[in-house]
Amino acid sequence: MHTTTDNQAKTFTAEKSRIQDFTDFTAEFPHEHAFLFDGIILGICSKGNMRFKINYNEYHISANEAFVILPRHIFTIIRTSPDLQLKILRFSSDFLLTLPTNPDFSLARRISHYPCISIQPQDMENIQLLYTMARQYESLSDLTLQLQSSLHLSIAFIITASFEQAPARGELPLSRQENLTKSFFHLLLQHYQTQRSVAFYAEQLCITPKYLTTTVKRITGYSIQDWINDITIITAKRYLKTSSRTIQDISEELHFQTTSSFIRFFRQHTGCTPLKYRKDND
Template sequence: MNKINEETPITSFTLNDLLSMSGSRSRLGLMSSCLAANSASVMQTFRYPCRIDAFIIGVGTEGEATVSFNLREYKLQKDTLFVSTPKNIVQVHSSGHFRCHIVHVSPGLLEQISVDTKRMMPLFLKIAMHPCLGLTPEEARTVREFISLIERVTDGPETPFGMEVVGGLIGATIYKVGDILAHYLAEHPEVENPVHSRAEEYFRQFMQLLGEHYKEERSVGFYARKLCITPKYLTTLIKQISGKSVSEWIDSYVILEAKTLLKYSNMSVQEISYYLNFPNQSFFGSYFKRNTGMSPSQYKTMI
């Protein structure tokens, strides 16, 4: 097994990395900004926590998989729609012969094609809270057909209007997913409840801040100040929307990073404690044991 880079303990994959792993030939322009596939071959790559710098839309075709998006676990199966935004932490826990149609789109691609991001972004912010939805067979078939067309064009020979065709198909896929989301929200009015929506927005902002600062900041007060609310109110909102407290989310991020470093980096326990901004190795060891039931050294020897 290759050791991960010590400076990026949770591996990050760019779209070019995914293209390389899929065995795709080198492509230029818009063709290099998306990857569509119907394959389970790359699922094993994501069995460890990683970040994917791409917008992902997928729909299951057979089998089952248990995955996490930002540490929240979901089950994927046939006709499950799943959407992930750039920089989410993704992990595949089990993939029981799971297959899907999936398209990965680079973050800058939406700027190159005519997609009304102002209309779409509010919907995709909501699906950040509900990244997996069960589709009707007809909805699933339509999304699969769009992705299959993208795959067919990107894998085919270059043509004079190939990039325009791909851009149009990606736009159509995004709009179709928008239709599905809009229908889901109409059928689930509780998601649109103003109080619930406000809590979801705070949760989204909290998770973004946590992803940026968890190595340096582990106090509830820090995140509450950043969000301009009281620690008590932040704790109430986060618990209401996710079932976990702010402290539990912070600990989850730190422990995930620590476990990844212990398993896949060459860093010593002392180096990891400093990297994660603990005052000393002893303090880190106590924190790790309190959250996992074992010392960092014991965890390392289990690998």
């Protein structure tokens, strides 16, 4: 058996999406470390078993089961069986926020409480087929990277569907603070391109900015301004990578007062100017 002890969590990031065998994952991120990933991790077990922690809660996974680790959660491996066969799929936060779907707060809450799920045999066969196809496209051309990402997403959708179809497990109703946070994200997705002040969202929810800020921080671990900045930057990156809009056009689309203020905001949160980002991702 491989064992590990609790250590200070190491933060790591990844490309848009990546799938790898567990042995490759542990070669990159050894057993004895805890990791904090700014994205989503999915694990699919086809043989053997593993014990692990998410945010210091312990879980067990065995054959024909999967687990999901949500963004900004700590992952620590405790013990693995010698015959473990496990595939790890990672999606970066940048990639997740460019998807044409809105976050499902209720599903995320369910996964947070019960991160492990049984996978039906036919679904396991489909996952293996998609995995085999994805591994056939290892070159770094734009076309094959897009194809790989699509195959990775297909695997993720199979696992997500398993969570959605699973019977309820005595889930508690949302607390007032969780409902408030859910309402905030609903408003954010509607207005983030035009509204970046906490006061606006607090007014829409008929509460004080201080109470909204405290609540969202308590439920998610990150401030409202962090979430607003994140989604604004991701949207700006998407425009820079996928459209021919000028920097001025993007600035106006995101309702910055001036192009200069947009450039300063982008540089502050990415470390480079919008023009350099576009050139580097051309």
